Amino acid sequence: MSKIYAILKREYIIRVKTKGFVIGTLLFPLFVVGVGFLPAIFSKVNIEEQKSVYVLDLTYQVCNPLAESLENSKQDKKGNNLYQVRCLPITGRDVETILDELNPQLLENEIDALIILPADIFTTNTFDIYSKNISNFTFINMLENSVTRTVNNLRILDSGLDPETVNDLTTFVNAKTYKIALTGAEEASGLTIFQLNYIFVFALYMALILYGSFVMRSVIEDKNSRVVEIIVSSVKPLHYMLGKILGIGSAGLTQFFVWIALMFIGTNYGVFLVQKIASNGNELSLPTINPMIYVAFVIFFILGYFLYSTLYAALGAMVNSDSEAQNLQWPVMILIIISFFLMFPVLESPNSTLATVASVIPFLAPILMFLRISLEAASTTEIISSVFLLIITILFLIWITGRIFRVGILMYGKRPSLPEVIKWIRYS
Amino acid sequence: MNVLELNRVTKSFGAVKAVNNINLSLEKGMVCGYLGPNGAGKTTTIRMIMGIIMPDSGDIKIFDQNNTLKIRNRIGYLPEERGLYKKMTVMETLLFFAEIKSKKPKNIRSKAVSWLEKLDLRDNQDNKIEELSRGMQQKLQFICTMLHDPELVILDEPFSGLDPVSTNAIKDAILDLKRKGTTIIFSTHLMENAEKICDTICLINKGEKILDGKIRDIKSRFGENRIRISYNGQADFLLDKDLVNSFDDYGNYVEIIPSENALTQEILKKAVQQVQVTHFEVTSPSLNEIFINMVKQKT
Numbered sequence: 001m002s003k004i005y006a007i008l009k010r011e012y013i014i015r016v017k018t019k020g021f022v023i024g025t026l027l028f029p030l031f032v033v034g035v036g037f038l039p040a041i042f043s044k045v046n047i048e049e050q051k052s053v054y055v056l057d058l059t060y061q062v063c064n065p066l067a068e069s070l071e072n073s074k075q076d077k078k079g080n081n082l083y084q085v086r087c088l089p090i091t092g093r094d095v096e097t098i099l100d101e102l103n104p105q106l107l108e109n110e111i112d113a114l115i116i117l118p119a120d121i122f123t124t125n126t127f128d129i130y131s132k133n134i135s136n137f138t139f140i141n142m143l144e145n146s147v148t149r150t151v152n153n154l155r156i157l158d159s160g161l162d163p164e165t166v167n168d169l170t171t172f173v174n175a176k177t178y179k180i181a182l183t184g185a186e187e188a189s190g191l192t193i194f195q196l197n198y199i200f201v202f203a204l205y206m207a208l209i210l211y212g213s214f215v216m217r218s219v220i221e222d223k224n225s226r227v228v229e230i231i232v233s234s235v236k237p238l239h240y241m242l243g244k245i246l247g248i249g250s251a252g253l254t255q256f257f258v259w260i261a262l263m264f265i266g267t268n269y270g271v272f273l274v275q276k277i278a279s280n281g282n283e284l285s286l287p288t289i290n291p292m293i294y295v296a297f298v299i300f301f302i303l304g305y306f307l308y309s310t311l312y313a314a315l316g317a318m319v320n321s322d323s324e325a326q327n328l329q330w331p332v333m334i335l336i337i338i339s340f341f342l343m344f345p346v347l348e349s350p351n352s353t354l355a356t357v358a359s360v361i362p363f364l365a366p367i368l369m370f371l372r373i374s375l376e377a378a379s380t381t382e383i384i385s386s387v388f389l390l391i392i393t394i395l396f397l398i399w400i401t402g403r404i405f406r407v408g409i410l411m412y413g414k415r416p417s418l419p420e421v422i423k424w425i426r427y428s
Numbered sequence: 429m430n431v432l433e434l435n436r437v438t439k440s441f442g443a444v445k446a447v448n449n450i451n452l453s454l455e456k457g458m459v460c461g462y463l464g465p466n467g468a469g470k471t472t473t474i475r476m477i478m479g480i481i482m483p484d485s486g487d488i489k490i491f492d493q494n495n496t497l498k499i500r501n502r503i504g505y506l507p508e509e510r511g512l513y514k515k516m517t518v519m520e521t522l523l524f525f526a527e528i529k530s531k532k533p534k535n536i537r538s539k540a541v542s543w544l545e546k547l548d549l550r551d552n553q554d555n556k557i558e559e560l561s562r563g564m565q566q567k568l569q570f571i572c573t574m575l576h577d578p579e580l581v582i583l584d585e586p587f588s589g590l591d592p593v594s595t596n597a598i599k600d601a602i603l604d605l606k607r608k609g610t611t612i613i614f615s616t617h618l619m620e621n622a623e624k625i626c627d628t629i630c631l632i633n634k635g636e637k638i639l640d641g642k643i644r645d646i647k648s649r650f651g652e653n654r655i656r657i658s659y660n661g662q663a664d665f666l667l668d669k670d671l672v673n674s675f676d677d678y679g680n681y682v683e684i685i686p687s688e689n690a691l692t693q694e695i696l697k698k699a700v701q702q703v704q705v706t707h708f709e710v711t712s713p714s715l716n717e718i719f720i721n722m723v724k725q726k727t
Contacts, residue, residue, distance in 0.1 A: 002527075002530060003527070003528050003530065006524065006527035006528050007528070009527075010513075010516075010520075010524050013520075014513070014515055014516065018515075224511075225511035225512065225513065225514070226507060226509040226510065226511035227511045227512060227513060228511075229475075229478075229480060229507040229509070229511075230505060230507060230525065230528075230572070231528060232479075232480050233478035233479055233480050233500060233503075233505055234497070234500060234501070234528045234529055235497070235528050236497060410480060410481065
């Protein structure tokens with residue numbers, strides 16, 4: 001046992017000490033934060049800027065009420081209006097001349113948008129916006145909405161009705177989404193739940209492939225540097241394999257614990273930070289993550305990692321170089337990739353027969369059962385049976401790959417054929 | 429008690445008998461050269477002793493016990509193909525290899541330092557392996573073999589790829605161990621090395637043992653004397669069949685195998701008459717010759 005520990009310790013320390021590990025451990029949460037928060041931060045921060053809007057009103061009646069509604073719509077922290085609206089005098093000039101005149105200011109962003117309201121806007125229902133940044137959707141949308149509202153109000157007035165009454169009568173009906181959980185219904189947005197699950201499943205998927213192939217490459221490295229001869233003469237090959245798997249897996253777990261800690265801090269305190277940065281942060285909220293999801297993540301990483309890393313260890317023992325391994329590792333990769341792609345149908349209907357069956361199959365379970373748990377779709381029986389099947393499969397795999405490992409690790413030269421591998425399993 | 433005993437050990441790879449029916453026994457404190465040309469089966473034998481591969485038949489006893497991992501903790505093994513972890517430091521490497529021999533790192537550290545001093549690696553203690561020269565790596569690997577105080581040391585081609593200075597350092601270390609009573613077996617295809625430090629040898633070729641025993645006994649058994657002579661002039665005496673059985677001209681000197689009953693003095697007298705002798709030496713046959721003769725006889 002102390003020898004397993006010696007191997008484990010070496011693998012762990014050598015990995016944790018690398019720059020790549022330190023950077024990856026700290027950068028991934030930043031990446032998640034970036035994906036999760038930055039668009040929100042940017043979109044909030046951008047609104048702070050004052051915008052000047054010029055209006056060329058060929059109807060001679062829309063601009064004033066439009067200006068009023070725009071200017072009153074939003075203020076910055078100091079109470080200044082965010083939108084400065086100027087109704088341009090026309091005085092007999094044609095639109096082209098005015099456009100040419102304003103062109104330099106538009107290019108310089110001195111004017112953020114020029115709105116031209118045609119005389120026939122009430123019948124054609126179209127108007128023009130000239131701006132350098134037409135890709136700023138929130139801004140353009142906002143202008144569109146304001147013009148629509150103003151034009152509609154004028155039409156309502158025209159028909160002799162009271163705009164306020166009409167607005168009251170035609171209020172938009174909002175839907176609130178509730179996530180049904182065992183602990184009761186929680187208000188949550190469907191989109192963020194999807195994103196969060198996606199990030200977790202993606203992290204699990206990457207971790208299984210990454211750490212699995214670390215095991216494989218580590219075995220190949222030992223083989224190529226011939227260190228393996230000294231080790232195998234001192235340590236049982238099975239113990240050596242287990243030490244390696246445990247050492248590399250511990251490095252993976254270390255990384256996850258750092259990530260989870262950072263995410264925990266991030267989701268609990270990060271929101272306040274964002275609210276401080278953004279003027280209008282109240283709208284921003286992250287769904288709270290059930291701690292059970294973290295637990296499930298760690299458990300299914302451990303199980304999935306054992307499952308796949310034993311396969312990867314056997315692969316590493318069978319080949320002589322990384323490039324040879326590339327050609328041979330697709331059967332293992334495919335199993336992980338299938339479970340990743342099954343994620344989408346499972347997300348859509350986590351209680352379908354497909355989802356239930358797939359999440360109990362050992363090679364698919366690590367990702368799919370975790371996903372169903374995070375969706376709170378899995379029953380306790382299903383969870384227990386999938387964990388049980390995983391453990392049985394892992395034990396069986398360790399037994400079988402241990403035999404392949406024992407022979408393969410000292411084989412150099414030609415890659416073994418499948419019948420040869422079967423022979424190794426039977427006779428070693 | 430025999431430290432090592434091989435009893436009718438056989439191993440085949442496919443149709444090739446890599447090791448065939450080898451017997452070998454090694455007493456405590458002996459230095460044994462396991463000799464043979466490349467491909468003779470030396471490394472295969474050693475790998476079987478180290479439990480890396482299993483013999484097809486026959487058995488191996490170490491310290492009179494079965495060959496188990498626990499017993500092998502008492503062996504130091506330097507494999508033929510060297511390798512260390514490139515990213516580890518010298519000290520980490522030493523502690524790791526001692527640990528997989530069931531030694532505690534804290535008990536090993538001071539010993540590691542004194543070994544590093546002995547082989548002139550003390551200043552490199554915190555260097556990574558990849559920063560060391562090839563010769564340094566070989567010396568370090570030698571220390572890895574010794575650090576857990578093995579009672580039996582198995583060295584597979586310990587001198588291959590070493591420069592003369594390092595060769596000497598390793599040779600001294602081996603003789604040092606011998607004085608301390610460590611049993612050593614080392615394989616080499618360079619007979620001169622074996623001749624210098626071995627008590628006993630075992631010669632194998634194509635997987636079969638051709639000859640073994642104490643070097644002194646072997647030499648006296650094959651003890652036809654040789655004469656090495658250097659000279660200037662026309663040496664007609666070499667063709668005299670009464671005196672000279674055969675000779676080999678090596679350029680700098682000629683090696684003579686005297687005829688039966690020919691006296692060394694007679695040869696010297698003839699030589700002095702005919703040529704200007706600059707060197708005259710009576711030697712026993714080298715292991716190299718014995719080996720080549722044995723192989724020739726067998727085929």
